[in-house]
Amino acid sequence: MSGEGVTLKRRAKGKRPFYFSDPDVDRLLSMIMALAGELSVTRDRLDTLERVAQEKGLFSQVDIETFALDEEALSDRSARHQTLFKEVTRIISAELEGLDDTDASDYSAVVAQVENDDA
């Protein structure tokens, strides 16, 4: 069939401008917006689920809004939030961890060491 297995080009011909003094900021912003997009897609899917559930008589949005979280649920969620924050901010905390890590401050020295330790 015509069109089966076609892969469309994803890059527009023409030099892509960057705006920040460091183009990696533009790249990161692009990735953040893509993530925000996918988050929005997921949230929309949840919204659809709630609406379908209501339409089919399973449960209503009011059931969700008024659902009482018990201690166990609150505790589970709280732990999950902490994990989320830890994952998202990993690069910041990892840098602090490395402050005392004097032995890895000169990476090329390590390379030289493992390359030349047979000398």
Place this chain on the structure above:
Amino acid sequence: MSATYKEQARHGALPETTHDELARQHFVRSFKEYLVGAIHPGLETAYEKRAKPTFEAEHQREPETMQEVGTVMKQDSHYQAWSSLLRTSQEMMWSSAQIPVERTLPSLVGNARNTPPCGSLTLDPKLMTPAYHTAVDIHCQPGGYHTEYTEDDVAQGAIYDRAVYLYAMGQMGVNNADMGDSTVAWLQSEYPDFVPEKILDMGCAVGHSTLPYASSFPDAEVHAIDVAAPMLRHAHARASAMQLPVHFSQQNAESTHYADNSFDLVVSHILLHETSSAAIKNIIGECYRVLKPGGLMLHVETPPYEGMSPFETFLFDWDSENNNEPFWRKSHQLDLDALASNAGFEKPIIKVMAPSAFQETQRSMTFQGGDFGGGGVWFIYGCQK
């Protein structure tokens, strides 16, 4: 921004979308609305409070040209963030429109092949795609208007059809027809006795601006040309799905196959700024040639730079360098009177701002920052032969 959220009207030539594919597209529309409504207004604040004082401190005067505004604005963090986000939104728009087309391409091609008889489609595989189409991909659509991935391909047309709706944030109506609708409304108000029998739309893309002429002048023979075959195949399938007969044909507006004195009305919609200095002269000349004496030429565009402040011009010029619109800047600064008179037109040149026919949403009344659909007016340039 929108008072009511109206989805693009479904027609048989659009791809089926999954829940998440559609949600991804809706995110892009919302993202663009947010940029226009919430981020774009900050540019003026950044200019007045930060960039302009910087320029004034150095030069003891205000910036006088868009280039001078650019020297300070391009260093401004708000402008950098806005530009980066706007460019990203454009890339996400194309990607979100591509995903369902890529997945369903065989059925889209099949549907277009089985288009019920309605109007016609004439392709010319030997037609050269002009350099102003192939040098860069216009509007950053990967592959531009012309790329074909498979036999009888419609991918670029199907992608473009959906992207126009997202780009305009729905503000060109459910059929993306606002440019055609607005021009027809202006025409019927200014020339109430004018009933064209034969109409040509140049650079029609997917025919979204063409169809209002077919529906408003049902007795007219409507022709529409473009250089890109995937656009025309989709356009024909789309017009057929809407049961509006249009004769689509793959031709270059600079030099068409039509005989002298053929048409009562020749129109184009945001075509001129996608061409070149040489091409635009050829196109206006071709309009003159194919028009009957007394016939009308009307080109719908965004307004010329003339009369805008240096700051407004700088922002309006963004697309030139940031959205693959290499002729945008020059085309907005042309001597339109000379262009028409050099082509042979002798009557008064038409240069008017025509109100948008689509008034259901609030208008930002700005053409800046990718909000052309929300401008609330279209610039019409033309002349009677």
